[in-house]
Amino acid sequence: MDPKTLRYAKSHEWAYLEGNVCTIGLTKFAVDQLTDIIYIDMPDIDDPVSTGDSFGEIESVKAVSDLYSPVTGDIVAINEKLETDPTLISSDPYGKGWLIKVKVEKDTSLDHLMTLEQYEKQIASEEH
């Protein structure tokens, strides 16, 4: 996926809306900060999620962090490949390393999330 077409949450998840299905992943910046990812705890299909709520956790050798949903809806798919190979999220965070797909209400927009430009400004401030 092209990072320019994605929208971003403050907590470093990206979102891509196609019809009424939103794909969610973790940004390269977040993945690089974590390094050494060993485990991703995923929700179940059909679980409801709400904007800003934790839907799982990602564990690295050093620490564990929550994963937050940038949208509200029901989970229709999870990336099962991550269970056997969590390194996919490091090698391809915008592609094979996606996390979940959420079915959202019809008129849902991603306008509450940041554009790439805005997100890059945020991470520049976090790095200093």
Add this chain to the structure above:
Amino acid sequence: MALRTPLYDWHVAQGGRMVEFGGWDMPVQYSSIVEEHQTVRTAAGLFDISHMGRLSFAGADALALLQQIYTNNAAALKDGQVRYGLLCNERGGVRDDVLVYRWQRGCPLMVVNAANREKIVAWLAKHRKDRDVEVSDHTTATCMIAVQGPQSLALCRGLTAADADQLPYYFAVQTTYQNASCILSRTGYTGEDGVELMVAAEKGLPLWEELVRRGAKPCGLGARDTLRLEAAMPLYGHELTEDIDPFQAGLGWAVKMDKGDFIGREALLRRRKDASLPKRVGLELAGRRAAREGAAVLSESRAIGRVTSGTVTPTLNKAVAMAYVDPAFTAVGTICKVDVRGKPEEARVVPLPFYRRPKG
């Protein structure tokens, strides 16, 4: 502001991710903790450990002061021998865990934890009384570097006037590096063979760069932590505190009750026999979620202890932890649960250490 080692600029220039540890700005990792960890297990890793406190004891009563504050027997050390031991408070709790070095010529040396350095310097000043002994803190004037892993000794050959091949494990020698004084010690905190070097601050960078040129891979505190955890070495502030005694920690071998009086001895005589105190154990979890510090250890939903360190270890690829548990649950094979962020995960008591290096 946090202190900086003589290698601080090098770490930053090489992309080391800096964190505060024990009052110092230290690199936690350069590339990946797992890669750095594996390098130490299979080749040679390089660590800046200049944050560790280096104290010397000068004067006719140096040994007497050491014997009073140290649980092991400094008087029994041979020339050049290095020995692990504890400094205890009057209640038998651990103030610090240290290495003591004795030389044929020159003052005994003690290496203490970074976070405890000032506390210990004050403790020594308090207990020195009118003895003929002067404790000097050389920490900021010197640089300390560890080379750890199976290739360490070969990699260091010819670096200093004396070679580490000549040293038995846990022995050290006062030698030279580039014609300046250097201590070369066959010690470490990773569970691998290796050396630790101490040089004047201005020799730190040339020594470090030469070791990098010789092929040692720089590693951060992240890998140092996973390595020592696999080797079940305690970390002060986690497995050791002012409220935990050496017997609880499984370090009774470093307490010599028959060497004469020392601070904490009386309390330790009592605590050694106290069967109610929690004991340090190793836990292996069934799943891959890591039990972190503070997680409760449970039996039939009753809390029986607490995790002090834990991770998914790079060598074993399993979630392991060290914990203090009620003495009734310390037998190897005991099944328990660990509350990992609200979800109880199955665990089993296993022998320590989790990792032991293959004998070469």
